[in-house]
Amino acid sequence: MDLRYSESDERFRAELRSWLAGVLPTLPPKPAPEDWPARRDYDTGWQRLLFDAGYAGINWPTEYGGRGATLVEQLIFLEETTRAGAPYVGVNFVGAMHAGPTIMAEASDEQKARHLPRILRGEEVWCQGFSEAGSGSDLASLSTKGARDGEEYVVTGEKIWTSFAQVADWCELLIRTDPEAPKHKGITWVMFPMDTPGIEIRPIETIVGSSEFSEVFFDEARVPVANRVGAENDGWRVAMVTFGFERGTGFVSDLVETDRMLTELVELARMVTRSKATAWDDQALRRELAHLQAEMDALWALTKRNLSQAARTGVPGPLGSVVKVAYSELYQRATDLAMRILERGSLSRDDLGDWPSGRFVEERLRSTSFTIAAGTSQIQRNIIAERILGLPRE
Numbered sequence: 001m002d003l004r005y006s007e008s009d010e011r012f013r014a015e016l017r018s019w020l021a022g023v024l025p026t027l028p029p030k031p032a033p034e035d036w037p038a039r040r041d042y043d044t045g046w047q048r049l050l051f052d053a054g055y056a057g058i059n060w061p062t063e064y065g066g067r068g069a070t071l072v073e074q075l076i077f078l079e080e081t082t083r084a085g086a087p088y089v090g091v092n093f094v095g096a097m098h099a100g101p102t103i104m105a106e107a108s109d110e111q112k113a114r115h116l117p118r119i120l121r122g123e124e125v126w127c128q129g130f131s132e133a134g135s136g137s138d139l140a141s142l143s144t145k146g147a148r149d150g151e152e153y154v155v156t157g158e159k160i161w162t163s164f165a166q167v168a169d170w171c172e173l174l175i176r177t178d179p180e181a182p183k184h185k186g187i188t189w190v191m192f193p194m195d196t197p198g199i200e201i202r203p204i205e206t207i208v209g210s211s212e213f214s215e216v217f218f219d220e221a222r223v224p225v226a227n228r229v230g231a232e233n234d235g236w237r238v239a240m241v242t243f244g245f246e247r248g249t250g251f252v253s254d255l256v257e258t259d260r261m262l263t264e265l266v267e268l269a270r271m272v273t274r275s276k277a278t279a280w281d282d283q284a285l286r287r288e289l290a291h292l293q294a295e296m297d298a299l300w301a302l303t304k305r306n307l308s309q310a311a312r313t314g315v316p317g318p319l320g321s322v323v324k325v326a327y328s329e330l331y332q333r334a335t336d337l338a339m340r341i342l343e344r345g346s347l348s349r350d351d352l353g354d355w356p357s358g359r360f361v362e363e364r365l366r367s368t369s370f371t372i373a374a375g376t377s378q379i380q381r382n383i384i385a386e387r388i389l390g391l392p393r394e
């Protein structure tokens with residue numbers, strides 16, 4: 001891996017920077033967190049702008065509307081968009097970060113041509129229907145039934161924690177198609193249209209006050225067999241490909257965002273006064289922040305290695321679990337530190353005077369979910385033990 005920047009990389013950076021400088025001031029204000037139709041419009045509108053300017057799917061092949069660019073350009077894109085405070089991928093997360101990449105790796109040519117350009121243009125929003133009430137960590141025990149009836153599967157059951165379900169057009173859905181087979185062998189991965197009759201979506205409110213995810217109920221909802229990705233009953237293997245992307249490369253922009261948050265924490269510590277000193281005058285606190293920054297730098301190096309491996313093989317490996325567990329725990333420690341800097345200020349979700357404190361309080365609440373979503377830290381550690389370190393199976 002050679003991550004030094006060439007002249008053409010620097011040209012790409014300069015062009016992107018100037019495009020961002022022109023386009024960001026023209027964006028409408030961000031919608032309220034609970035206004036989901038407006039959030040969908042905002043996020044898909046941004047995706048369309050990226051697409052029209054040739055910045056959607058930086059590493060996706062040009063035949064599917066991507067830029068077909070190098071790994072280094074992808075990293076530059078992430079660095080520059082985060083640095084400029086550009087919108088995040090938002091409701092396009094599942095489509096752009098793991099459903100699309102899974103389709104690219106596993107689906108038929110017809111399925112790729114149908115979905116991938118639409119995902120990049122912001123015309124298809126996706127959600128993920130994997131978890132069930134009794135099947136989160138033990139996902140392979142899932143019981144949502146997909147009974148074969150000619151050229152259709154009849155889907156009955158319940159999914160939970162389905163992020164963006166209320167605004168999604170499609171769902172990457174795991175169904176049990178052979179109840180007699182061992183649990184890993186009877187699962188199928190299908191592309192499920194969210195406007196199918198027989199489904200009901202019930203949003204769940206979180207501690208942050210928004211409904212990022214929902215319960216989804218299926219009552220004999222029919223999906224064509226032609227929507228299957230991979231073979232019937234081979235869905236567990238396809239799901240592992242999805243997880244490779246979700247845990248491996250899906251978090252990269254969050255990582256850049258965390259790096260930015262650490263810089264903002266320094267600014268916050270300089271602002272917050274304690275009698276005659278500022279929080280920043282506390283040497284132990286400065287050391288703690290420096291430690292977090294050093295860990296962040298190491299994690300960024302590991303991420304580059306992981307991305308480089310993914311670019312070579314087409315699919316990220318279990319190294320993604322290392323990044324996921326390290327990143328999510330580092331993020332929680334950073335937001336904990338923010339609460340200690342704010343002291344009593346952390347009891348309010350509103351900004352206090354000039355301090356941008358509300359944002360840090362919200363991040364602290366939100367960060368609780370980071371070590372659960374996309375597989376808990378305990379499950380990631382099991383994967384690291386078994387698949388990277390070669391320790392005996394659980």
Ligand SMILES: Cc1cc2nc3c(=O)[nH]c(=O)nc-3n(C[C@H](O)[C@H](O)[C@H](O)COP(=O)(O)OP(=O)(O)OC[C@H]3O[C@@H](n4cnc5c(N)ncnc54)[C@H](O)[C@@H]3O)c2cc1C
Pocket residue numbers: 127128129130131132133134135136137138160161162163164212213369370372373374375376377378379382394
């Ligand atoms: C913000 C957020 C968004 C999400 N979005 C989606 C989504 O879009 N689609 C989707 O399908 N799911 C989604 N999820 C669900 C997520 O994948 C599950 O919450 C997660 O896999 C854990 O499953 P669970 O909640 O059932 O917990 P459980 O599996 O019940 O785990 C409970 C506790 O037991 C521990 N545990 C369980 N088994 C083991 C073991 N073998 N060894 C050691 N410890 C163990 C866990 O680590 C955890 O601490 C989301 C979750 C969150 C928080």
